[in-house]
Amino acid sequence: MDHTTGTGTPILEATGVSMVFGGLTALRDVSFALHEGEVIGLIGPNGAGKTTLFNCLTGLYAPTSGTVALRGEPLPQDPARVTEAGIARTFQNIRLFPSMTASENVLVGRHVRMRQGPLSSLLHGPRFRRSEAEAAERTEKLLAFVGLTRFSDELARNLPYGDQRRLEIARALATEPSVLLLDEPTAGMNAQETEATRQLIFAIRDLGVSVVVIEHDTKFIFTLCDRVLVLVQGEMLVEGTPDEVRGDPRVVEAYLGAPPEEVEAQIHGSER
Ligand SMILES: Nc1ncnc2c1ncn2[C@@H]1O[C@H](COP(=O)(O)OP(=O)(O)OP(=O)(O)O)[C@@H](O)[C@H]1O
């Protein structure tokens, strides 16, 4: 079954990736391809291996077996070089520098940028040259892009939780990635912040960045993504469009679970 919407060489491709920690198989023979301009959702229960897959896609872990390719080339086994090659990520547990300002956090992301990516038109004028003033200007543009201009000089630790997540996205974008991996970007957000994040991800996609999003909020994933991958106990259970995945009985059983009243009836019997 091929649900691929893109054409040509995938921008990012995992083939038969397995990751074993001691006796625990966190990923088993996982394959998927991300094409240019796509937004892919990655869902699955706690411990399914979602973050482990991101770690394998960013050079943090070397898969026990299988391969990861970026534009057909083997992924460097070094997170800094992966960033330079155009893959950026955010973390499930926010990893900002709490005692640095919002703009300083974004500047830290900037220094790894080595080449022109999809974001260069947003960030650079036609005659781009490196200077501190320009770096500051690009930082402000990124903060504006994620809606955090008012917090530019605020310490990261003082930002509301949802805004810290957006700051992490700005910092990731500062590396000018072709691929952005977001690990639970709406965790802890209210409905309004979640909607703003959805719009932000669409805007990032519109700049030409391909995106993979891990999220437990399936409504968010189904209304955001072109394709959805379902990982269960380290294995890719289902892959398809949001409609296909939503209606798949294996997903309902393994991930979404039976309706609460049904579970209740199973546990307590029908005589209640
Ligand atoms: N560095 C590690 N060493 C040992 N085991 C690990 C390591 N990283 C992850 N695991 C294990 O691998 C499995 C998958 O974990 P992972 O964090 O990838 O799941 P996840 O799908 O991201 O879950 P969650 O939704 O809770 O974030 C878990 O059983 C976890 O305990």
Ligand SMILES: [Mg+2]
């Ligand atoms: Mg995780």
